[in-house]
Amino acid sequence: MDRGPHLLENYANAKTQRVKIDESFVPALKKDEAAEVEHLLAEPKSDNVPVDGVFGFNKENSGKCLGLEDFSCGFEYGFRTNYGGLDLYNIQGEDDLKLEVLDGLLDDVDEVDDIHAANALSTACGDFLLDIEFAEIFSALDNHPIEGKRLGNSSSESHSPGFSGNSNVAIGISDSSTVTVPESEWKIDSLDKIVTSELHENFRSKCECQVPIEDKKCPSSTDVQKFDELDSKNSRNSPDVQKFDELDSKNFPNSPDVQKFDELDSNKCPSSPNVYKFDDSDNDDNLLLSSLLSKCKKRKKSSILGTRVKRLRRPTRRYIEEFSNLKSAYHMGEQKDSTAALEKRPKVKAPSQSWLRQGRMKKAAPVLESESSDEYSASESDDYRERKKKPKVSVDRRKHQRMWTLSEVMKLVDGISQFGIGKWTAIKKLLFPSSTHRTPIDLRDKWRNLIRSSFAQKRNEREVEQKHIARALPNDVITRICELATIHPYPSVPYPRVRNSEISSCNDHVASPELPTETESAPYNTRKKCT
DNA sequence: ATTAGGG
DNA sequence: CCCTAAT
Known part of the structure; x- marks a missing residue:
């Protein structure tokens, strides 16, 4: 139960790692908005309303609520495909790996116990967002091309004030500079707004819980519907899921591969300071992480495919x-x-x-x-x-x-x-x-x-x-x-x-x-x- | 579809 | 290695 958070902290402290925990998941969120979200997160717990309901990470709820999960899945997917050499998706090179790892970790957290893991919404999602089905919605607000932009941020260290305090809410944010992300052009703000709004909306409508949140900017209900459609569409595509299963098992027959990540990573981007690395001193955690990762693979598949993964950039043959x-x-x-x-x-x-x-x-x-x-x-x-x-x-x-x-x-x-x-x-x-x-x-x-x-x-x-x-x-x-x-x-x-x-x-x-x-x-x- | 030649 | 023309 406390294992998840613990892990998070461990990794947050790792030198080489750039993971932000907690509130950063809404990076550009304005303060009041952030507060709202926090509130939102905090609130349900006291009401016995699972937070994951809000974020759609619940099992029965999976796929709902605009797929924050999907984001993370995107990352995971990227990592996996990268490593497996699968020809599915190009992460632009490097290092989305850690996202995956973190994600897996987080994802597993809610499995561990009653910890409701709110998934990590990375600031880095830009690249994937547009790809994902519901990106349409964003595109309405934001038409900025995300090609080739990179988020220059983030050597900033992780800080975990907000949610880390809540023992049963684990929010992982991977803020990785290493991840390809549109720069300032990419309106994180708009995304965040939508996200938060959606959160609010979903939380209300689906969890039927009164959350003391002001719906300042709730997107038109159509948007919400869109999400829902998307959601329902995604939630039952078993064939695809199966496909993915095959694929997955083929490429990742054994989780131990993950352990090689370190080596692999350093090879790929030796110069990148932001490379996520497993710390040697954390061997235990690494192992744990590996297993978590493998676990989480299974759980994410459906939603990954659910978003009809189509990427802007295919991985290079090379x-x-x-x-x-x-x-x-x-x-x-x-x-x-x-x-x-x-x-x-x-x-x-x-x-x-x-x-x-x-x-x-x-x-x-x-x-x-x-x-x-x-x-x-x-x-x-x-x-x-x-x-x-x-x-x-x-x-x-x-x-x-x-x-x-x-x-x-x-x-x-x-x-x-x-x-x-x-x-x-x-x-x-x-x-x-x-x-x-x-x-x-x-x-x-x-x-x-x-x-x-x-x-x-x-x-x-x-x-x-x-x-x-x-x-x-x-x-x-x-x-x-x-x-x-x-x-x-x-x-x-x-x-x-x-x-x-x-x-x-x-x-x-x-x-x-x-x-x-x-x-x-x-x-x-x-x-x-x-x- | 292969091969030869040239770039 | 690549490209093109010739078989």
């Missing part, structure tokens, strides 16, 4: 992939073959870093898969298909090129030795069956480059005794490539001037095209006949 990869990376660890040591570039721990690291950042791009997973990626086929048909996708890939690893090169060489030149799709299928990247064309391009570079390197090697060729391919690979190049001459890529002499010399080093020395190059020469 974003999605990133998360999924990240997740899979955790599960499978970093498995690499022995050639990994020879990788041209260091492996990156987190995709997020890798996409920063390289690539031309002209346009939006898909995620850079972690090296370790490139051969195991399950989503390969999809990616591949899409890439081929939608030009847009190709635009995406352009963004970050992926270095070819030695192992990849070797596979490519193998493939060419098997299929010969020009069977790029075959090679792709056979040797890069699960690489989301590396289209047949890529293979060809790579091969084209390999030939050129190999010969160049070969030449240099002889002249300068390959010393400062730091990131050059290993000699044997070069040799193999040279051989293959002679065996399967690439049509349109003339060898850099040094044609035959170069080739012959190249072959001299290892094996003659006709008679392979039984060194490592043997397997390739044996198949030279396929041109």
